[in-house]
Amino acid sequence: xxxxxxxxxxxxxxxxxxxxxxxxxxxxxxxxxxxxxxxxxxxxxxxxxxxxxxxxxxxxxxxxxxxxxxxxxxxxxxxxxxxxxxxxxxxxxxxxxxxxxxxxxxxxxxxxxxxxxxxxxxxxxxxxxxxxxxxxxxxxxxxxxxxxxxxxxxxxxxxxxxxxxxxxxxxxxxxxxxxxxxxxxxxxxxxxxxxxxxxxxxxxxxxxxxxxxxxxxxxxxxxxxxxxxxxxxxxxxxxxxxxxxxxxxxxxxxxxxxxxxxxxxxxxxxxxxxxxxxxxxxxxxxxxxxxxxxxxxxxxxxxxxxxxxxxxxxxxxxxxxxxxxxxxxxxxxxxxxxxxxxxxxxxxxxxxxxxxxxxxxxxxxxxxxxxxxxxxxxxxxxxxxxxxxxxxxxxxxxxxxxxxxxxxxxxxxxxxxxxxxxxxxxxxxxxxxxxxxxxxxxxxxxxxxxxxxxxxxxxxxxxxxxxxxxxxxxxxxxxxxxxxxx
RNA sequence: GGCCCCGUCGUCCAGCGGCCUAGGACGCCGGCCUUUCAAGCCGGUAACGCGGGUUCGAAUCCCGUCGGGGCUACCA
Numbered sequence: 385x386x387x388x389x390x391x392x393x394x395x396x397x398x399x400x401x402x403x404x405x406x407x408x409x410x411x412x413x414x415x416x417x418x419x420x421x422x423x424x425x426x427x428x429x430x431x432x433x434x435x436x437x438x439x440x441x442x443x444x445x446x447x448x449x450x451x452x453x454x455x456x457x458x459x460x461x462x463x464x465x466x467x468x469x470x471x472x473x474x475x476x477x478x479x480x481x482x483x484x485x486x487x488x489x490x491x492x493x494x495x496x497x498x499x500x501x502x503x504x505x506x507x508x509x510x511x512x513x514x515x516x517x518x519x520x521x522x523x524x525x526x527x528x529x530x531x532x533x534x535x536x537x538x539x540x541x542x543x544x545x546x547x548x549x550x551x552x553x554x555x556x557x558x559x560x561x562x563x564x565x566x567x568x569x570x571x572x573x574x575x576x577x578x579x580x581x582x583x584x585x586x587x588x589x590x591x592x593x594x595x596x597x598x599x600x601x602x603x604x605x606x607x608x609x610x611x612x613x614x615x616x617x618x619x620x621x622x623x624x625x626x627x628x629x630x631x632x633x634x635x636x637x638x639x640x641x642x643x644x645x646x647x648x649x650x651x652x653x654x655x656x657x658x659x660x661x662x663x664x665x666x667x668x669x670x671x672x673x674x675x676x677x678x679x680x681x682x683x684x685x686x687x688x689x690x691x692x693x694x695x696x697x698x699x700x701x702x703x704x705x706x707x708x709x710x711x712x713x714x715x716x717x718x719x720x721x722x723x724x725x726x727x728x729x730x731x732x733x734x735x736x737x738x739x740x741x742x743x744x745x746x747x748x749x750x751x752x753x754x755x756x757x758x759x760x761x762x763x764x765x766x767x768x769x770x771x772x773x774x775x776x777x778x779x780x781x782x783x784x785x786x787x788x789x790x791x792x793x794x795x796x797x798x799x800x801x802x803x804x805x806x807x808x809x810x811x812x813x814x815x816x817x818x819x820x821x822x823x824x825x826x827x828x829x830x831x832x833x834x835x836x837x838x839x840x841x842x843x844x845x846x847x848x849x850x851x852x853x854x855x856x857x858x859x860x861x862x863x864x865x866x867x868x869x870x
Numbered sequence: 871g872g873c874c875c876c877g878u879c880g881u882c883c884a885g886c887g888g889c890c891u892a893g894g895a896c897g898c899c900g901g902c903c904u905u906u907c908a909a910g911c912c913g914g915u916a917a918c919g920c921g922g923g924u925u926c927g928a929a930u931c932c933c934g935u936c937g938g939g940g941c942u943a944c945c946a
């Protein structure tokens with residue numbers, strides 16, 4: 385099988401997670417069959433298309449690792465992969481359709497059309513059932529065009545003919561001819577509609593399989609009609625289940641919160657997002673949740689794609705992100721951590737600071753879900769004095785706190801060997817001597833040292849911070865308690 | 871309103887007539903571990919929308935019903 389699939393986003397907004405999922409399935413299918421994955425830009429809607437969005441789409445796919453073999457930027461055998469470059473081609477197909485009697489010029493006003501739709505709806509018929517070819521000669525129509533009248537070009541649907549096709553996901557599909565409206569292929573300004581441009585490109589670029597969201601399922605008869613009108617064989621279609629938000633509605637395309645960019649900025653890893661998205665409507669097998677791209681490529685088939693819509697669950701994505709973060713190569717994790725911390729403290733780290741950080745990182749890697757959480761865990765090592773998290777402070781600095789802090793200072797200040805084990809020994813002895821449990825005795829130290837209740841393990845944190853700084857902070861916390869004993 | 875699609879734990883997925891007293895994952899709850907928070911480990915919670923058929927036997931097939939969704943533009 386000569387597989388050529390495409391993803392054809394419209395640059396009218398940031399790369400949407402739904403589009404990314406469609407792209408992902410197309411990519412998996414192409415890679416599985418050793419086929420060609422094509423990226424085309426469907427920018428026929430000139431009014432809403434913007435170049436910045438095209439850039440965002442490209443970088444989104446690249447970031448996700450969905451590399452394309454043909455298309456925008458990489459080129460290919462078939463000329464431009466941007467529809468706005470191919471307007472003449474679409475126009476000439478439309479003209480040809482008219483000349484062959486398969487399409488017609490329609491001069492009717494939108495008011496008139498609306499009336500027809502309303503009438504149809506009242507009589508319980510398909511809204512489009514009454515919008516059919518009003519007749520009239522082509523010569524007459526041409527005269528009116530020449531005299532400056534505006535017209536759209538509509539397909540002249542043969543209502544006696546039903547359209548049947550086999551959808552790879554949904555099985556046999558059948559649409560009656562009179563359920564298909566005489567849809568517009570060329571707007572009155574001469575620009576093509578989505579249906580025309582997309583069908584022409586799918587033929588010209590020899591696309592073998594069209595896999596896209598289920599929202600286009602009911603447009604498929606139109607695309608088949610157009611394809612056949614061009615004298616080409618229909619493509620094979622696969623309509624993927626839609627992605628829903630938690631509200632059970634189509635994932636919002638509006639505000640950028642469901643954009644790939646937004647997830648990227650929140651600190652999600654591309655591998656995690658890839659893995660998670662592939663689980664939306666598909667599964668590797670009955671019980672594997674985490675798997676590699678290669679495993680997915682090896683197993684993928686449209687026939688195994690679920691028919692039901694899927695709710696996008698950020699909880700599970702977050703969990704998966706943590707799994708990937710923990711599995712990340714330590715050197716890679718360190719690189720990410722260094723830049724995150726430097727951003728956070730607003731300066732570059734010195735050599736010895738990087739060593740301290742590197743020592744701490746294994747402890748951090750196993751307790752974060754996002755790279756964006758790293759800085760918060762280790763910030764205390766790179767600032768002169770800590771900002772106390774007030775909630776942590778209030779929760780921890782109770783009656784026993786001064787005692788624990790004072791005794792710790794006593795024990796630690798003369799400690800010659802500032803090692804993890806030595807620190808632990810001293811502090812455990814302190815707990816014993818003061819008759820405090822770990823929670824009461826050690827938590828105040830944690831807050832004094834890191835500023836927060838939540839931090840890497842305590843003895844390691846003290847060791848990493850160093851004797852001078854540590855004791856200074858214990859004293860500072862004690863002073864603060866004395867000044868304000870609540 | 872019309873056409874179309876879909877209906878298994880709260881969510882994602884497995885199940886393609888007997889292996890299902892329905893399996894895995896997230897979440898949630900409990901336990902272990904433990905200096906916090908996590909992680910890890912162990913255990914638990916929870917679903918075949920409903921009604922009819924077909925069949926020795928149905929989550930799986932058929933019909934109906936109810937529910938959800940998509941489309942219904944000179945958007946894609």
